[in-house]
Amino acid sequence: MTGDPDWSLDDATLAALQFTEWAESVDVRRRRDFLDGYPGDGDAAWRGAEARAWVKTVKQDAKRYGCKPGFVPWPWPMVTAAGRLELDRVRALRQNGRARRIACRDAIVLWLADVGEVQEVAQFVAEGPCDFYGTAFEPAEVSAAAAFLEGEGLIKGIKTWGPELLLASLTARGQACADYHNGNVQNYLNPQPAEATMSVHNSQNFHGPVSGQVAQGQTVNQTQHQGLDAAALEKIFRAMRDALADVDDPGLRDVAERAIGDLEGAVQRGDTDDVVARARGLERLAGLVGSTALTTATSTGVTQLLQAVGLS
Numbered sequence: 001m002t003g004d005p006d007w008s009l010d011d012a013t014l015a016a017l018q019f020t021e022w023a024e025s026v027d028v029r030r031r032r033d034f035l036d037g038y039p040g041d042g043d044a045a046w047r048g049a050e051a052r053a054w055v056k057t058v059k060q061d062a063k064r065y066g067c068k069p070g071f072v073p074w075p076w077p078m079v080t081a082a083g084r085l086e087l088d089r090v091r092a093l094r095q096n097g098r099a100r101r102i103a104c105r106d107a108i109v110l111w112l113a114d115v116g117e118v119q120e121v122a123q124f125v126a127e128g129p130c131d132f133y134g135t136a137f138e139p140a141e142v143s144a145a146a147a148f149l150e151g152e153g154l155i156k157g158i159k160t161w162g163p164e165l166l167l168a169s170l171t172a173r174g175q176a177c178a179d180y181h182n183g184n185v186q187n188y189l190n191p192q193p194a195e196a197t198m199s200v201h202n203s204q205n206f207h208g209p210v211s212g213q214v215a216q217g218q219t220v221n222q223t224q225h226q227g228l229d230a231a232a233l234e235k236i237f238r239a240m241r242d243a244l245a246d247v248d249d250p251g252l253r254d255v256a257e258r259a260i261g262d263l264e265g266a267v268q269r270g271d272t273d274d275v276v277a278r279a280r281g282l283e284r285l286a287g288l289v290g291s292t293a294l295t296t297a298t299s300t301g302v303t304q305l306l307q308a309v310g311l312s
Helices: 011-025 042-051 081-094 097-115 121-127 139-151 172-180 185-189 230-246 250-269 272-289 292-308
Strands: 055-059 075-079 118-120 155-159 165-170 196-200 220-224
Touching: 011 042, 011 055, 011 075, 011 081, 042 055, 042 075, 075 081, 081 250, 081 272, 097 121, 097 139, 097 155, 097 165, 097 172, 097 185, 118 121, 121 139, 139 155, 139 165, 165 172, 172 185, 230 250, 230 292, 250 272, 250 292, 272 292
Parallel strands: none
Antiparallel strands: 055 075, 118 165, 155 165, 196 220
16 A cells, blocks of 8 residues: 555554453463464464563463472463553544544545545445554445545545445545655645745834834834744754653653654644644653653643644
8 A cells, every 4th residue: 555654554563452452351361272262373463562562471480379390380471561551542543533534534545546446435444455553444434534535626436326436536636645645635635834924014104213122114024934943843852752761661662752753743744633632642641651851851842832833
């Protein structure tokens, strides 16, 4: 599939995530053959989850449990703090209707960019190459996304008596969205505003000397900057990332780094709702991680960001 949206997990990451969810939901300590009930390659998924620090392998202490001589304890996977944070993050996103709507639109554009014309958009439910953090898009979500994309002139097709679009394909606008915006519909439809210059010409006569700041004059040129200065943005996010060195747990550090990247992406897209949601989520995450340096850098950075975009 063209593009690589962060919500469309690759096979290895999805398997590791599903294993982490499964390990959290079952008691793996009571039976040696607990993996027999896992729907898939449990060993490979276990290794993948452990490599991401979402689980760690624990061995039973035979002496502690008073086991018989010769008993060989078996290892079992225990979900780590980083794993629980990742599960909480993913579950919250799965339940976020707005995030799902945006992702479904992007997914359809990327799918059509790969396959060309399709008999009907509804095929995406069965044939679409991606899902949302391991959960499939619902038919109603696909139908609504297709209607939105058609209304914005990104896809075209034939309408019949029902809501479905037949012989659907990308328009030139849709192809441009896929090619130049990585299928990000919101970014394509709402590009970042360029720096605007506003000239205000007011004439006012003063008799006698004038001192101090004057709001009006013969010619007043004002430059209005939309958004944040790139250098200021870089400084804020660099401070956050530098603070990650204070986080000892590699799994927690990875989760926090991903959350910082998600916030940075939201700021670059100019999506104010997403900026606020991800900023507050990052603050909560920093508190859970337990690093004073990260908590301070995150709190300071979030305050600066929200003030700069007028959201504080």
